[in-house]
Amino acid sequence: MLTCIIRYHINPTKKAQFNQYARNWGTAIPRCGADLIGYYAPHEGSSTLAYGIYNIPSLAAYEQYRERLAADPLGRENYAFAQSEKFLLREDRTFLTLASTPHGDST
Numbered sequence: 001m002l003t004c005i006i007r008y009h010i011n012p013t014k015k016a017q018f019n020q021y022a023r024n025w026g027t028a029i030p031r032c033g034a035d036l037i038g039y040y041a042p043h044e045g046s047s048t049l050a051y052g053i054y055n056i057p058s059l060a061a062y063e064q065y066r067e068r069l070a071a072d073p074l075g076r077e078n079y080a081f082a083q084s085e086k087f088l089l090r091e092d093r094t095f096l097t098l099a100s101t102p103h104g105d106s107t
Contacts, residue, residue, distance in 0.1 A: 002062070004034075005053050007092045012047040014087035021087070022052070024078040032068040032075065041063055048089070048094070052087070 010018045022039030031037040035055040042050060056062045069075040082088050 003055050004085055004096045005094045009048050009090035010050050011087045017087040024074055028047045028072050028074040032072055033065045038105040
């Protein structure tokens with residue numbers, strides 16, 4: 001299992017647009033095959049960092065998921081929304097594997 005963490009740099013004056021974007025992904029991402037953990041918007045500290053986190057079985061599954069997401073009507077609409085509203089300044093993806101559970105329990 002891989003965990004994808006998307007780090008967004010957002011326009012702090014367009015937090016409401018980011019929140020709408022996140023809610024849309026809350027519907028589209030699970031429908032397209034990823035296990036969405038959640039989207040996180042700035043609250044304290046940095047006003048420009050936000051995150052999206054989901055699990056996917058493998059990089060091959062990720063490629064299939066991305067194809068489904070690009071073909072999904074809400075996915076296409078959400079990509080277009082982000083481009084038209086220009087609230088995303090930068091987006092970085094990192095794929096991680098679980099190295100330890102809490103208190104060192106093995107999985």
